[in-house]
Amino acid sequence: DVERSRGLGDVYKRQPMNAILGFSQLLGRDPLLTKRQRQDVEAINRAGEQLLGLINDVLDISKIEAGKISLNPAVFSLWDLLADVEAIFRSKAEAKGLELLIEKDPGLPEFVVADTGKLRQVLNNVLGNAIKFTGSGHVRMRIGMREAERGKIGLIVEVEDTGPGISKEDIAHLFMPFEQASAGSRLGGTGLGLAISRQLVEMMGGNISVESEVGKGSCFRIDLEIETAKREIGKKEKKGRRVIGIAPSSGQVRALVVDDNKANRTLLKAILKSRGIEVAEAADGLEALRVFKEFSPHVIFMD
Numbered sequence: 001d002v003e004r005s006r007g008l009g010d011v012y013k014r015q016p017m018n019a020i021l022g023f024s025q026l027l028g029r030d031p032l033l034t035k036r037q038r039q040d041v042e043a044i045n046r047a048g049e050q051l052l053g054l055i056n057d058v059l060d061i062s063k064i065e066a067g068k069i070s071l072n073p074a075v076f077s078l079w080d081l082l083a084d085v086e087a088i089f090r091s092k093a094e095a096k097g098l099e100l101l102i103e104k105d106p107g108l109p110e111f112v113v114a115d116t117g118k119l120r121q122v123l124n125n126v127l128g129n130a131i132k133f134t135g136s137g138h139v140r141m142r143i144g145m146r147e148a149e150r151g152k153i154g155l156i157v158e159v160e161d162t163g164p165g166i167s168k169e170d171i172a173h174l175f176m177p178f179e180q181a182s183a184g185s186r187l188g189g190t191g192l193g194l195a196i197s198r199q200l201v202e203m204m205g206g207n208i209s210v211e212s213e214v215g216k217g218s219c220f221r222i223d224l225e226i227e228t229a230k231r232e233i234g235k236k237e238k239k240g241r242r243v244i245g246i247a248p249s250s251g252q253v254r255a256l257v258v259d260d261n262k263a264n265r266t267l268l269k270a271i272l273k274s275r276g277i278e279v280a281e282a283a284d285g286l287e288a289l290r291v292f293k294e295f296s297p298h299v300i301f302m303d
Contacts, residue, residue, distance in 0.1 A: 017052045019263040057192040064199045075229045076116040099138040113227040118200045125193040130161040137162030152225045160219040166212040245276045256297035257281045258288040
């Protein structure tokens with residue numbers, strides 16, 4: 001029960017932010033918004049994303065230190081992962097007038113076995129930092145390989161920037177929780193991203209290091225061994241698409257939303273109704289049983 005309550009605690013810490021982000025995204029889709037209102041909603045959403053990132057960082061470092069995080073290796077497309085990371089950060093780089101350069105070893109295998117979520121988190125942290133702290137010039141991500149034991153590759157990712165650089169004094173404690181270089185202190189942040197990245201890379205059996213010179217930029221280097229996989233056992237993830245509605249031939253679809261948090265019910269109800277789904281709601285299990293008998297829903301969303 002204690003372990004279960006800790007897990008639920010993570011969910012409850014995120015709940016208010018889920019409501020803030022959900023409603024701001026719904027508002028952003030309203031065609032009646034003025035240009036100024038849309039900009040204000042986008043500002044709310046950006047601030048909410050930053051705050052959710054802070055919450056997630058604090059939760060992640062707490063779980064790492066408590067030994068509550070484990071690896072979940074699976075087959076995935078390394079090519080797709082790198083393409084996704086590039087797509088996310090290219091627009092951010094362009095918005096700052098930076099050139100984002102991606103260089104990949106032509107022999108890089110498509111399918112590998114690793115914890116894709118943790119690898120993605122590390123790449124996002126390191127590349128995101130490079131773009132955040134670089135005021136002009138470029139950010140370059142090189143993905144290469146080195147020799148490794150049979151059935152594996154030595155994956156090497158280098159992220160180089162033309163930012164302010166990091167002093168030797170700052171490098172000494174750069175990967176410690178809540179520690180930041182002087183540039184990080186000025187631009188904000190938690191001081192947790194690199195600490196989490198180092199812990200995750202070491203969990204995967206690799207290491208992360210940095211070389212930097214003040215005034216000339218920095219280069220972060222990730223080196224880890226991962227298994228290769230045969231193409232036929234790997235499955236590419238389908239790209240997500242936005243649902244616009246239920247096909248007319250499906251008839252009326254009924255959904256029951258059950259949650260003791262009114263904001264959660266209201267948000268999900270609004271999303272489903274906007275897609276043509278008839279929705280009923282209940283605040284607890286007993287009420288859900290009563291509504292179920294009267295409403296006969298096709299699907300129930302709980303908690």
